[in-house]
Amino acid sequence: MVYKSPRKTAVEILSTVLYKKKSLKSLLTDRVLASFHRHDRAFLIEVLYGTLRNLYLIDFLLENFFKNKKGLSPFTINNLRTAVYQLLFMKIPEYAVTFEAVNIEKIFNGKPAVVNAILRSFIKKYSGKGLEEILSINLPLSIKYSHPEWLIKRWLKRFSPEEVESLLKANNKKPPFTIAVKPEERGLVADYLKEKGFDVEFSESVSSGLKIYGQGYEIREVLNQSSFFWIVQDEASQLVCFLLEPFEDARVFDACASPGGKTLLTAALMKKGEIICIENNKERFKLLQENIERLKRFVPDVNIKPELADVLQINFKYSFDRIILDAPCSSTGVIRRNPDVRYRVSEEEIKRLSKIQKIMLEKVSRFLAKNSFLVYSVCSTEPEEGEEVIESFLQNHDEFSSIDKLRTYPHVEGTDGFFIAKLLRN
Numbered sequence: 001m002v003y004k005s006p007r008k009t010a011v012e013i014l015s016t017v018l019y020k021k022k023s024l025k026s027l028l029t030d031r032v033l034a035s036f037h038r039h040d041r042a043f044l045i046e047v048l049y050g051t052l053r054n055l056y057l058i059d060f061l062l063e064n065f066f067k068n069k070k071g072l073s074p075f076t077i078n079n080l081r082t083a084v085y086q087l088l089f090m091k092i093p094e095y096a097v098t099f100e101a102v103n104i105e106k107i108f109n110g111k112p113a114v115v116n117a118i119l120r121s122f123i124k125k126y127s128g129k130g131l132e133e134i135l136s137i138n139l140p141l142s143i144k145y146s147h148p149e150w151l152i153k154r155w156l157k158r159f160s161p162e163e164v165e166s167l168l169k170a171n172n173k174k175p176p177f178t179i180a181v182k183p184e185e186r187g188l189v190a191d192y193l194k195e196k197g198f199d200v201e202f203s204e205s206v207s208s209g210l211k212i213y214g215q216g217y218e219i220r221e222v223l224n225q226s227s228f229f230w231i232v233q234d235e236a237s238q239l240v241c242f243l244l245e246p247f248e249d250a251r252v253f254d255a256c257a258s259p260g261g262k263t264l265l266t267a268a269l270m271k272k273g274e275i276i277c278i279e280n281n282k283e284r285f286k287l288l289q290e291n292i293e294r295l296k297r298f299v300p301d302v303n304i305k306p307e308l309a310d311v312l313q314i315n316f317k318y319s320f321d322r323i324i325l326d327a328p329c330s331s332t333g334v335i336r337r338n339p340d341v342r343y344r345v346s347e348e349e350i351k352r353l354s355k356i357q358k359i360m361l362e363k364v365s366r367f368l369a370k371n372s373f374l375v376y377s378v379c380s381t382e383p384e385e386g387e388e389v390i391e392s393f394l395q396n397h398d399e400f401s402s403i404d405k406l407r408t409y410p411h412v413e414g415t416d417g418f419f420i421a422k423l424l425r426n
């Protein structure tokens with residue numbers, strides 16, 4: 001394996017996430033991770049996730065040390081941010097952090113002297129101080145927990161200050177790696193993982209869920225060597241499939257399907273039947289196909305039919321027994337898994353998505369058979385994407401009634417933040 005510097009890669013990825021608005025998940029793929037030695041891989045993950053979880057705090061601490069911030073490139077700024085994360089949160093020796101940061105700056109043809117000077121002054125001020133001491137000053141929640149102010153303001157309108165703080169804390173805590181397996185195999189998969197050295201817990205909310213403690217990449221590597229049905233899926237996301245109550249020989253429509261978590265768990269639960277799953281994004285459709293290819297042998301009696309199509313353009317000559325509409329959303333409920341989401345999402349985006357979600361629900365509801373269920377879900381904490389979508393739909397559709405409506409939150413249930421509504425066509 002050719003040596004690659006995890007520090008340099010961290011700076012490059014961070015710059016692409018923050019300045020090109022790409023998702024961390026799409027950049028830090030298993031292929032990228034596989035090109036690093038085990039120790040460097042863990043370092044890269046820690047630096048990227050940690051810096052993103054503490055970005056506003058790091059910027060606040062760094063601010064006074066810049067003489068001409070505008071004259072610095074994104075690479076230099078991100079080099080400094082990752083260096084500060086290593087100093088304060090990882091307790092890496094000061095000389096090592098400074099040496100590596102200056103070195104990276106030389107490779108980028110940046111400003112090694114500026115980086116050196118800033119880090120030396122930073123170390124002079126904060127050396128020997130613990131994180132608790134630095135954080136003991138009264139900081140605004142937005143800086144302390146690195147979340148945009150507008151989002152915190154929204155939450156403060158709905159929750160008490162204490163609750164908002166515990167949500168912010170939960171969003172900055174590393175979540176367990178959660179998978180869905182066949183409920184009848186859950187014990188076997190847990191034993192297999194324990195044998196491989198992982199701590200494993202059964203999910204209390206879904207009989208298919210396993211929470212595994214360890215590095216995602218390593219868990220996936222071990223699971224790939226097994227002969228079990230498994231998919232990476234949060235408990236709240238699994239709950240959608242249980243609420244759907246799929247049954248043998250049902251005809252199911254999954255309207256927004258990639259990467260296929262809900263399609264595949266539904267297939268495993270119903271054991272026999274047909275699922276039409278639609279995805280309109282070409283790249284994501286490929287991912288959906290790959291996941292179906294990997295797992296279809298475990299559900300041989302379910303005919304899973306992926307289609308690259310826009311759900312708003314689709315038409316069927318028949319109706320479905322079950323419909324899942326897991327709509328595209330702001331992802332504010334999965335900030336703990338994707339720390340970069342908070343820097344991409346905006347109020348305008350939430351409003352735009354809410355409109356699309358309403359149109360999508362209107363469209364897919366037409367294909368539901370009488371006395372059948374449609375489950376609508378979003379991994380969003382925001383009412384415009386949840387309660388409002390369902391209320392406005394029900395106002396115009398007497399033929400539908402709401403059977404169940406629930407919300408989950410990282411700081412309450414310890415799951416991703418989801419809104420789920422189960423509708424019945426009377």
Ligand SMILES: C[S@@+](CC[C@H](N)C(=O)[O-])C[C@H]1O[C@@H](n2cnc3c(N)ncnc32)[C@H](O)[C@@H]1O
Pocket residue numbers: 237255256257258259260261262263278279280281284309310311312326327328329
């Ligand atoms: C929340 S994700 C679905 C996750 C998936 N249900 C799962 O559990 O793995 C929403 C998906 O809808 C897709 N999408 C967005 N607009 C769409 C449209 N008009 N037609 C079909 N799919 C769409 C997005 O590309 C995205 O992959």
